[in-house]
Amino acid sequence: MRIFRTLAMTALTCGGLALGACVTGPPPKSYVAMRAENPRGILVVPALNSTVSVDAADYFVSTISRPIAERGYYVFPAHMVKRLLEEEGLSDAGLVHQADASNFGRIFGCDAVMFVEITRWESQYIVISTSTNVEFKYTLKSCETGSTLWSDTQAMSYSPQASNSGNPLADLLVQAVVSAIEKAQPNYIPLTQQANLIATHTVGRGLPAGPYSPDYGQDREQFPD
């Protein structure tokens, strides 16, 4: 069962990678503010957890730096930043998220700050099927003016499915077992990685190429004004 789950997760993540790399979905956003600001360094502050799952924000931090950096930006050391804020008495993400973005520029020297709110992080067990759901709201603000440069929302769900073997009773049992495993130890991380990847990498919707990307300054068509 464990192997199936791992495989399914791998499939999900690979699918996410493929999606993130080249899917064009809804119409592109406007990148006027983003181009005008042209940020190089992005500070990711600890996520604001609006769910009842106490660990969500602590786990989230491990998934957000890489996808932003891979778009070509300098991303400040997320864990160190979290500790520094705690030292400053800002261990409450609510306070951090209320602060004016320009304060972060003064302290950290960032060009932009990424606020992420976790609005869903749960595993629901209904009859014999389990679905794991996450949802995030992303807001990138200028460290200079405090204005919003980019924003996005991503929701992801995962339901392990046992396939049809032709024996309904056996299928039901297998489904129940698969579901119970997911329920006992839901794996939020692949879903979170997928959400972050799609949010930041989708053409016309994500982040335009930053200064460390070979596409920097050459993607105005994909990320229009």
Add this chain to the structure above:
Amino acid sequence: MTRRILLIAGLAGTLGMTACAPATLFEWGNYEPALYAYAQNPENRQLYQEALEQAIKRGLERDALAPGLMAELGYLHLEAGNTAEALRYFEEERARFPESAKLMDRMIEGLSGTGVARGTN
């Protein structure tokens, strides 16, 4: 069941590779799973440190050092009281990523105790 999942995994993987999987800009090694493990349990601190060291080593080898990793490692050394090591990594982060200058200068100033700001921008 296994076959179907394998097929899906294979398909997704193939799509990812043939369609347009980008080569990663930076070398991350096990940074993500190790930081997750460390967040789950502080006893995994050593694991996190080793993952950073390995990702940095590999990153330097292929000229793809990921942003922030030197600073993260420096901060672990700082927490452990190894100020010389911490200083070395903060200076290295600053040299390789000018975007980090302001923060690294603050850390370096704090460590050297001179209170003299280095070339700020």
